[in-house]
C-alpha cells in the first residue's frame with residue numbers, strides 16, 4: 001500500500017479533535033455510539049478535565065489534545081518571549097500532564113511543546129500553535145505509514161482480533177492497530193475482524209465496532225472472556241493492538257486485558273502485533289515494571305451504562321492498563337519500521353538511547 005493507492009477519504013472520516021481557531025472541540029467518547037457530538041473546551045483546565053474523564057482518550061489523541069490545551073492556556077499569559085512564556089505556562093503544563101499517567105504520548109507532546117516554546121521569540125504564540133498542528137499532522141501521517149507496514153505482515157486470508165479502540169477516535173485519524181486493520185481489509189489480507197468488548201469502559205463494544213461500521217467493515221464483537229476460545233478454534237491468525245507506552249526493552253503497556261491476550265496468543269500459535277507511533281516509545285523507561293499503571297474509580301466495575309450490576313457494598317480493583325513482556329510480542333510496528341521479536345538491543349538499534 002502506498003498513500004496514493006489507498007482511498008484514505010473512504011476509510012478515514014472520523015476526527016475526534018477539532019481546533020476551531022479559538023477553542024478545542026472533542027468528539028465526546030463517553031456518549032458514543034448513540035450520541036455523536038462535540039464538547040467545546042475553552043481552557044486548558046477544561047481540556048485536562050476532558051482527558052481525565054475520557055471524553056477524549058487513546059494515547060496519541062490525549063497528547064494532541066494536551067498540545068492544544070497548552071495553546072489555550074497561552075491565551076491568558078503575557079510574555080515578551082518564549083522562555084518567559086514557558087515559565088508562566090509551567091503550571092498549565094503540569095496540570096495537563098497529570099491528567100492521565102500511563103500513556104507517554106501526553107508527556108511527550110507537552111515536552112515537545114515546551115521545547116519549541118523556550119527557544120521561540122516574540123512570535124511564541126504562533127510557534128506553539130504551529131507545533132500543536134504539526135503534532136496532529138505527524139500523527140496522522142505516522143498512522144498511515146504504520147497501516148502499510150503492519151498490513152504487509154499479515155498473510156492474505158487471515159482473521160484478526162483487536163482490543164480496546166485504537167482507531168481514528170484514539171489518534172489524529174486512521175488509527176494505530178485499527179489503521180493496520182483498515183489497510184489489511186482494504187488490501188484483502190484480512191477477512192474477518194474480531195473486537196473484544198474491553199470492559200469495563202467498553203472501548204471495543206462502543207467505539208471500535210462503531211468506527212469500523214463507518215468504514216463499511218463489519219466486525220464481530222466478542223466478550224473479552226471469549227478470546228482464548230476463539231484462538232483455540234483456529235479462527236484468528238493475528239492479535240493486533242496499540243500501545244500506551246513501549247519501554248526501552250520492548251515491554252508494552254496497553255489497555256487492561258492485552259497481557260492475557262498475548263499469553264493466549266503465544267499458547268495457541270497466534271501472532272501478536274503492537275502498532276504505535278514513535279511518540280509512544282519511551283526509551284527513558286528501561287522496562288515495564290517501572291510504568292505507572294493508572295487505576296480508575298472502582299465504580300466503573302459496578303454497572304454498565306448506568307445500571308448497577310454488582311451487589312451494593314462490594315469492593316473492586318480497577319487497573320486500566322497492563323504490561324505485556326516483550327518476549328510475547330512478535331512485532332512492534334512504528335512509522336519508522338517493523339521490529340520483529342523486540343528486545344533491548346533491537347529497540348536501541350531502532351530508536352537510539
Ligand SMILES: CSC[C@@H](O)[C@@H](O)C(=O)COP(=O)(O)O
Nearest residue numbers: 057058059164166170242243255
Ligand atoms: C492508538 S490507541 C493505543 C492505546 O491508547 C489504546 O489501546 C488504549 O489502551 C486506550 O486506553 P484508554 O483508557 O481508552 O485511553
